[in-house]
Amino acid sequence: MMEWMEKQMPKLVLAPSFAASLIFVYGFIGWTAWVSLTKSKLLPRYDIVGPIQYQRLFDSPRWDVALSNLFVFGFLFIVISMLLGLVLAILLDQKIRTEGIIRTIYLYPMALSLIVTGTAWKWILNPGLGFEAMVQSWGWDSFTFGWLVDPDMAIYTVVIAGVWQASGFVMALFLAGLRSVDQEIIKAAQVDGIPTWRIYSSIILPSMAAVFLSAFIVLAHLAIKSFDLVIALTGGGPGYATDLPATYMYTMAFSRGDIGQAASSAMVMMMVVFAIVVPYLYSELRARND
Amino acid sequence: MTNSLITNPLRKMMKRLVLRWLLYLLLCTFALYYMMPLFVMITTSLKNLEEIRTGSLMSLPREITMAAWSTAWSSACTGIQCEGLRPYFWNSVLLAVPAVLISTIIGAINGYVVAQWRFKLSNILFALMLFGCFIPFQVVLLPMARVLGMTGLAGSISGLIFVHVIYGIGFTTLFFRNYYVTIPAELVKAAKVDGASFWRIFFSIFLPLSLPIIVVTVIWQFTQIWNDFLFGVSFSQAGTQPITVALNNIVNSTTGVKEYNVDMAAAIIAALPTLLVYIVAGKYFIRGLTAGSVKG
Numbered sequence: 001m002m003e004w005m006e007k008q009m010p011k012l013v014l015a016p017s018f019a020a021s022l023i024f025v026y027g028f029i030g031w032t033a034w035v036s037l038t039k040s041k042l043l044p045r046y047d048i049v050g051p052i053q054y055q056r057l058f059d060s061p062r063w064d065v066a067l068s069n070l071f072v073f074g075f076l077f078i079v080i081s082m083l084l085g086l087v088l089a090i091l092l093d094q095k096i097r098t099e100g101i102i103r104t105i106y107l108y109p110m111a112l113s114l115i116v117t118g119t120a121w122k123w124i125l126n127p128g129l130g131f132e133a134m135v136q137s138w139g140w141d142s143f144t145f146g147w148l149v150d151p152d153m154a155i156y157t158v159v160i161a162g163v164w165q166a167s168g169f170v171m172a173l174f175l176a177g178l179r180s181v182d183q184e185i186i187k188a189a190q191v192d193g194i195p196t197w198r199i200y201s202s203i204i205l206p207s208m209a210a211v212f213l214s215a216f217i218v219l220a221h222l223a224i225k226s227f228d229l230v231i232a233l234t235g236g237g238p239g240y241a242t243d244l245p246a247t248y249m250y251t252m253a254f255s256r257g258d259i260g261q262a263a264s265s266a267m268v269m270m271m272v273v274f275a276i277v278v279p280y281l282y283s284e285l286r287a288r289n290d
Numbered sequence: 291m292t293n294s295l296i297t298n299p300l301r302k303m304m305k306r307l308v309l310r311w312l313l314y315l316l317l318c319t320f321a322l323y324y325m326m327p328l329f330v331m332i333t334t335s336l337k338n339l340e341e342i343r344t345g346s347l348m349s350l351p352r353e354i355t356m357a358a359w360s361t362a363w364s365s366a367c368t369g370i371q372c373e374g375l376r377p378y379f380w381n382s383v384l385l386a387v388p389a390v391l392i393s394t395i396i397g398a399i400n401g402y403v404v405a406q407w408r409f410k411l412s413n414i415l416f417a418l419m420l421f422g423c424f425i426p427f428q429v430v431l432l433p434m435a436r437v438l439g440m441t442g443l444a445g446s447i448s449g450l451i452f453v454h455v456i457y458g459i460g461f462t463t464l465f466f467r468n469y470y471v472t473i474p475a476e477l478v479k480a481a482k483v484d485g486a487s488f489w490r491i492f493f494s495i496f497l498p499l500s501l502p503i504i505v506v507t508v509i510w511q512f513t514q515i516w517n518d519f520l521f522g523v524s525f526s527q528a529g530t531q532p533i534t535v536a537l538n539n540i541v542n543s544t545t546g547v548k549e550y551n552v553d554m555a556a557a558i559i560a561a562l563p564t565l566l567v568y569i570v571a572g573k574y575f576i577r578g579l580t581a582g583s584v585k586g
Binding site: 010013021035044088096107113131133134164228253262266270281 | 436523565
């Protein structure tokens, strides 16, 4: 008996965790998928009627706003964070004596909760007493900056705060990538008199494709899951102008009592994540096995 | 001819110096950009409301007052209750400490199995578990709310601990697994030949080597759990809310005069533990971030 136990120990140890993920990940996804095909409202129902919830979802103007916000926010957030992160990494890669301190400053927002970030930027961007009032007090009286309360522009304030939070992290990823490039090749290029910008554009950056990809994956993942930041910064408003799929799902689930809509919007979110993550994971796993 | 020989290196040096200067200027400008919100938060939290209304966003406080801090800590309203952040701060501590410890311990043992005691399906099981890290948690919110309700854990801190442990395991396992695969398999083989058991090998060989990865994992999990909002707002009720939820309530549900200084003090209080961890153990924080970068 003891010997059997000892032999099976690895399996016995892993079993509870695996069972937990079977239930709480796969089982739960199955439950949500099932319920998304029913007429569930305040209480879940289990008789499948077909994709009516998805039809309702895509007929809903609010979901339309949420989805297009996701694309606008996601695109700008990813592109600006990547550009800023890359520029900062290259600047910091020039043998800076105080690199440690500067890196620490660039990266600290990543340690904050998005609720904290949202609260801070909400105060800075508020038109009455914040940034707008400050610039006006410098003498530029006609200066206005009311994005936070403008339904057409509010989503860009989410981009501003999001970039502030995540760009330092992208910098850290890129900096690690820059450092892992073979230094011999760079030295050889320098000896040949190739200008620094050409060394970056033709030698270093092309060899960092994997880093670009993983930065993209992380940022895309962050963008799709963005929930806290919108809640704290704009509360989804004005109206529902800054709704994202994540806030739409939450509103349906917990304030509207529309479980069918909550489940179907969650499933769409998951499909978007998978469309991005699965090819990446697949290529990663294949690369490791080769 | 001789003239250009002299001026050329000089001009080159000058150019270099200017470039270098520009570089530092740029780096400092960006540093100011990242520091600005923290600076604004701190100065605003030290001003009184009168000064906030009449002064400028980035000006230093004319007279420093800690009143906003004490309001934020012990009497700001998070809805109907007006007890400040204090009870919620302790909620977050009570939540984060056990959730971090449990998920780290389970991750260590799982990682040990997956890295060193592979069996037929262990890699597939691990991949399936890891997959759980990537799902948007919205997809499990509804069924989890029902399960917590059925088991009587709804709205309790234990319920939140449970949720954080469940969805943290995939990741802690990955951390330890990636660390333990670098330990040569011969070590386990030799120990087995000597008659050491599964647990003996873990406790006397692997655990003593694990300090760095334990630090990375604990910091990662602590930051994640302390900063979590989605689970907190979905699965807690008045009285058991974590600090992020309470902060959001203070900021977004104040009626009457908007007390920006209290909001900022509350935000700093909520951020302080993770900031402190970052300042003290930034190296490990970054290591966790880059190792965890696949998760985001």
